[in-house]
Amino acid sequence: MTITNLQCRLAQRPAPGLPDPSIWSFTEETVADEAPDGQVTVEVLYCSLDPAMRTWLNAGRSYVPPVRVGDVMRATGIGRVLTSGAEGFSPGDIVSGLFGIQAYAVLPASQPRQLDAAGLPLPVHLGALGISGLTAYFGLLDIGKAKQGETVVVSAAAGSVGSVAAQIAKAIGCRVVGIAGGAEKCRLLVDELGLDAAVDYKADGLNDALKAACPTGIDVYFDNVGGAVLNAVLRNLATGARIVISGAVSQYNATDAGIGPTNYMNLLVARASMTGFVIFDYEDRYAEGRAQLAKWIEARKISPRTHLVKGIANFPAALNQLFAGENTGKFVLEVAEP
Amino acid sequence: MTITNLQCRLAQRPAPGLPDPSIWSFTEETVADEAPDGQVTVEVLYCSLDPAMRTWLNAGRSYVPPVRVGDVMRATGIGRVLTSGAEGFSPGDIVSGLFGIQAYAVLPASQPRQLDAAGLPLPVHLGALGISGLTAYFGLLDIGKAKQGETVVVSAAAGSVGSVAAQIAKAIGCRVVGIAGGAEKCRLLVDELGLDAAVDYKADGLNDALKAACPTGIDVYFDNVGGAVLNAVLRNLATGARIVISGAVSQYNATDAGIGPTNYMNLLVARASMTGFVIFDYEDRYAEGRAQLAKWIEARKISPRTHLVKGIANFPAALNQLFAGENTGKFVLEVAEP
Numbered sequence: 001m002t003i004t005n006l007q008c009r010l011a012q013r014p015a016p017g018l019p020d021p022s023i024w025s026f027t028e029e030t031v032a033d034e035a036p037d038g039q040v041t042v043e044v045l046y047c048s049l050d051p052a053m054r055t056w057l058n059a060g061r062s063y064v065p066p067v068r069v070g071d072v073m074r075a076t077g078i079g080r081v082l083t084s085g086a087e088g089f090s091p092g093d094i095v096s097g098l099f100g101i102q103a104y105a106v107l108p109a110s111q112p113r114q115l116d117a118a119g120l121p122l123p124v125h126l127g128a129l130g131i132s133g134l135t136a137y138f139g140l141l142d143i144g145k146a147k148q149g150e151t152v153v154v155s156a157a158a159g160s161v162g163s164v165a166a167q168i169a170k171a172i173g174c175r176v177v178g179i180a181g182g183a184e185k186c187r188l189l190v191d192e193l194g195l196d197a198a199v200d201y202k203a204d205g206l207n208d209a210l211k212a213a214c215p216t217g218i219d220v221y222f223d224n225v226g227g228a229v230l231n232a233v234l235r236n237l238a239t240g241a242r243i244v245i246s247g248a249v250s251q252y253n254a255t256d257a258g259i260g261p262t263n264y265m266n267l268l269v270a271r272a273s274m275t276g277f278v279i280f281d282y283e284d285r286y287a288e289g290r291a292q293l294a295k296w297i298e299a300r301k302i303s304p305r306t307h308l309v310k311g312i313a314n315f316p317a318a319l320n321q322l323f324a325g326e327n328t329g330k331f332v333l334e335v336a337e338p
Numbered sequence: 339m340t341i342t343n344l345q346c347r348l349a350q351r352p353a354p355g356l357p358d359p360s361i362w363s364f365t366e367e368t369v370a371d372e373a374p375d376g377q378v379t380v381e382v383l384y385c386s387l388d389p390a391m392r393t394w395l396n397a398g399r400s401y402v403p404p405v406r407v408g409d410v411m412r413a414t415g416i417g418r419v420l421t422s423g424a425e426g427f428s429p430g431d432i433v434s435g436l437f438g439i440q441a442y443a444v445l446p447a448s449q450p451r452q453l454d455a456a457g458l459p460l461p462v463h464l465g466a467l468g469i470s471g472l473t474a475y476f477g478l479l480d481i482g483k484a485k486q487g488e489t490v491v492v493s494a495a496a497g498s499v500g501s502v503a504a505q506i507a508k509a510i511g512c513r514v515v516g517i518a519g520g521a522e523k524c525r526l527l528v529d530e531l532g533l534d535a536a537v538d539y540k541a542d543g544l545n546d547a548l549k550a551a552c553p554t555g556i557d558v559y560f561d562n563v564g565g566a567v568l569n570a571v572l573r574n575l576a577t578g579a580r581i582v583i584s585g586a587v588s589q590y591n592a593t594d595a596g597i598g599p600t601n602y603m604n605l606l607v608a609r610a611s612m613t614g615f616v617i618f619d620y621e622d623r624y625a626e627g628r629a630q631l632a633k634w635i636e637a638r639k640i641s642p643r644t645h646l647v648k649g650i651a652n653f654p655a656a657l658n659q660l661f662a663g664e665n666t667g668k669f670v671l672e673v674a675e676p
Contacts, residue, residue: 276603
């Protein structure tokens with residue numbers, strides 16, 4: 001039986017702004033019956049969809065090299081071993097790795113990681129137990145140094161990283177205010193995630209709403225969005241505040257220079273810091289992070305949320321939906337049913 | 339003999355931008371023959387002129403309360419005790435304190451501090467051994483954590499704080515690049531302060547010049563100016579860089595929202611931090627800072643520089659000269675010859 005791979009490739013670099021569908025091309029390739037020696041062929045089941053993907057499409061410097069024109073789009077995924085040419089992997093094994101947006105990935109055996117699903121749905125391992133959850137964990141606790149009793153504000157709090165960061169902050173005893181777009185997401189933050197308050201950044205009076213929700217000022221701000229929200233937070237810092245720069249989803253598609261944090265001099269007034277980090281630097285501590293996150297999930301302190309979109313052909317549209325904020329929780333592409 | 343005090347008062351709050359002379363008024367008052375009980379009358383000799391003074395003129399929140407309309411303009415000074423109504427002070431003592439822009443200050447005895455001139459010209463105690471030098475010391479070493487062998491960039495490097503910060507960085511074995519406006523100041527940075535390189539922010543190609551002067555990237559940036567210079571530095575950070583926000587002289591007179599650090603997402607790429615501080619938080623460590631600064635001055639590692647302007651009547655113009663960057667070293671108003 002011939003197995004055909006379907007691949008989504010970067011055909012050309014996007015212009016600034018939301019990527020046009022024309023930047024993508026789809027190719028088909030025959031998959032070899034057996035994985036080459038030392039390699040593994042993986043049937044991809046799920047791929048993680050991340051705002052950072054937008055930055056990988058540009059030629060410029062970022063924390064990882066850009067995706068090259070002509071290459072399969074880079075993506076983290078979960079899959080099932082189809083054939084193995086290497087010790088340590090057998091057909092049927094569930095694995096995670098950098099598989100790309102394609103139906104089958106053929107990789108050196110050094111690349112995939114055996115995944116213990118631990119009784120949880122597979123997409124959770126791309127979300128609360130994946131890079132999203134680890135980003136929330138190390139960003140909030142290691143960079144932000146959030147402590148019990150402090151006021152923590154999280155932007156994109158209904159999103160993949162933000163929803164975990166906000167729930168971790170609740171788990172350790174912080175007063176937690178989530179920022180999200182629209183009344184429905186704000187309702188979800190309070191009613192379903194159990195946050196102390198929610199602020200709708202699309203409504204008028206962002207600054208006043210933040211001030212009302214954080215009467216003693218903001219001790220830790222976990223920022224996923226940048227732009228006007230970051231600027232409003234800067235006006236409401238408590239003394240000694242820590243701002244964690246985890247992302248800037250409002251700026252990734254900016255067509256001009258973008259909005260800088262004009263109010264940054266409040267860092268001086270508040271004796272505050274603003275620190276960027278890249279989760280890959282924490283690789284040697286992932287196991288620690290995953291173990292703690294799994295405990296919180298088991299104790300129902302963290303409710304993992306997944307937003308599934310099906311089919312490789314829908315990847316280009318799904319990526320743009322991500323920037324429109326149409327997801328709550330982790331946005332995952334289901335490449336094949338498990 | 340009747341002694342008359344001359345005082346410069348804030349008559350009205352300035353509009354955004356460089357303060358118009360009309361915001362100031364001058365008043366005369368008779369000074370009592372004897373200081374009241376528990377108070378000290380000081381003949382003011384020198385006053386420190388600082389960019390931060392501009393922020394004190396606005397009604398808005400800052401790290402100290404604004405100067406109230408009608409009050410004598412706030413200023414740190416050095417003076418000589420004229421009459422004393424308190425233990426611990428005698429006529430002729432040299433003291434420092436928050437005297438204001440006036441010829442004579444009458445203060446509670448708790449306020450002035452006895453000054454040991456230690457054989458140095460009095461203005462040095464407002465500059466390299468005053469708040470300027472302490473700001474450089476704690477900002478560079480405590481907030482910036484500059485270490486031997488690192489590349490340190492200092493903006494407004496010919497100014498009061500910057501010139502000391504740059505010389506401290508040289509003293510501890512850093513590669514030091516100063517940023518200043520104009521060829522003459524840049525010459526001074528290299529030839530007289532001994533810095534490794536100087537970059538003229540008024541010349542074209544700021545980013546390229548910085549890149550050339552810092553081939554391995556910038557480890558510590560001591561920022562006194564903000565604006566376009568901060569933005570260019572953000573493009574040239576080394577991994578793990580620390581940006582110290584000491585001031586933003588380019589923004590104090592901004593008539594619009596000002597220029598934010600649009601490139602702040604490079605904090606993420608470089609795993610870098612940007613931290614504000616206020617020197618008054620270090621009050622219990624001033625003695626440590628002054629002792630070390632005095633050692634460096636004695637060892638000629640730090641050459642204190644003073645830019646003197648004479649006469650209270652010249653204060654309004656001098657403050658605006660400060661923003662035009664017309665000084666090198668510490669800008670001091672000589673109220674009376676010692």
